[in-house]
Amino acid sequence: MNSENRLILMISSPYGARYYNVNLIFKHIIIYFFTFIGSIVFFILIALHTLASEINxxxxxxxxxEDSYQTLLDKNLSLLGQISAKKEEFLLIADKIEDLEGIIGVVNDNPNYGLQNRVEAASITGLQKIFIMKFVPNGLPLDSYKRISSGYGYRIHPLNGSREFHAGIDFSSNLDTPVYATADGVVDFAKDGWNGGYGTLVKIDHSFGFKxxxxxxxxxxxxxxQFVKxxxxxxxxxxxxxxxxxxLHYEVRFLGSHINPKHFTEWDMxxxxxxxNKEKNVAWQSLLMTINNLMLQIPTEQRLSQQKQNLKES
Structure with a gap:
């Protein structure tokens, strides 16, 4: 056989060297085998690198x-907190509206009547009422008093003993107890002296014929x-x-005629x-129509601003 197609292998040991002749085809097989193994290893390494990249x-x-989920959780918690706070604000506003309805005498028995409608109704009704009670005498002229020593109407005069008409209410009180105006108006009279038995006297003219x-x-x-509030x-x-x-002797007059002050001192929102129903000597229907017409001439924003101011003052 031709020696070019053979491969000679020498294996040496302490006992000497041995020679083996291997056919060249086996040499090629071995080379191909190791090349194949090397290729497999190379592709495995490439695959492992690719897999590692994918895993990364x-x-x-x-x-x-995970970070996005945590962010959403944080936002959700924040929104839940805001919703809870808004619910508390809503309940607080509802309570305040209910208090306002109680103050201005608005009765709402409809469970489907929304908060916005209640606010609007309370604002309109409250504004009209506040407007009226700002200019028409109402409430007590004193913060405190001992008792009502004499009421409105006929009585036996405490000094001369005769039966006379008493045009006002007498509030027994301590000397120098402060006295307050019961409505906006203009001071018509302020003078000390006898003044027909009234003594030192103040008269205030109010709107719509009241005094x-x-x-x-x-x-x-x-x-x-002087203008007073x-x-x-x-x-x-x-x-x-x-x-x-x-x-304090307190009187309320309408168009010059005496009317019972008691109805006005007990009057509030x-x-x-x-x-x-109590005071029949005042043409209330005509008066309310006049007031409503006056209010319609006031711009809405100005009316709401005035209402807020009046609520602060009250």
Whole structure:
């Protein structure tokens, strides 16, 4: 056989060397085998590298999704907190609206009546009522008093013993107890002296034909022609004129005629309609129509601003 097609292998040992002749085809097979094994190893390494890259990419995506999920959880918790806070605000507003409805005498028995509708109804009704009660005498002219020593109507005069008509209410009180205006108006009279038995006297002209008298004063804190607001200090309780002790004589007049002040001193937002039945000497329907017409001439924003101001003052 031709030696070019053979491969001679020499294996040496301490006992000597041995020679083996291998056919060249086996040499090729061995070369191909190791080349094949090397290729397999190379492709395995490439596959492992690719797999490692994919795993790393998946891990990055998983971390991104995990971070995004945590962010969404945080936002969800934040939104839940905001919703809870808004619910509390809503309940607080509903309670305040309910209080306002109670103050202005609005009765709402409809469970489907929304909060916005309730606010609008309370705003419109409340504004009308506040407007009326700002200019028409209402409430007490004193923060405190001992008792009502004499009411409105006929009585036995405490000094001369004769039966006479008493045009107002007498509030027995301590000397120098502050006296306040019961509605917005203009001081028509403020003078000390006898004044027909009234003693030191303040008269205030109010809108729509109303007028109030504050008599038997010790002193006064306003002057004629001065504009005053409801609740403004105007005088101090005294014992001047025809009087048997320190007290305030309070009158309410309409178009010059005496009317019972008791109905007006007990009048407030919670019983707003009560006076219309109690006091028949005032043409309330005509008066309310006039007031509503006046209010319609005031821009809505100005009316709401005025209402907020009035609520703060009250």
């Amino acid at each position: 990419n998946i891990e990055n995506k998983y971390k991104y999704i 109030t008298y504050y008599a038997h004063l010790h002193s006064f804190a306003v002057k004629r022609g 409801k609740g403004q200090l105007i005088a101090y309780v005294g014992n001047t004129g025809v009087s048997t002790g320190a007290h 919670s019983n707003f309609d009560k006076i219309f």
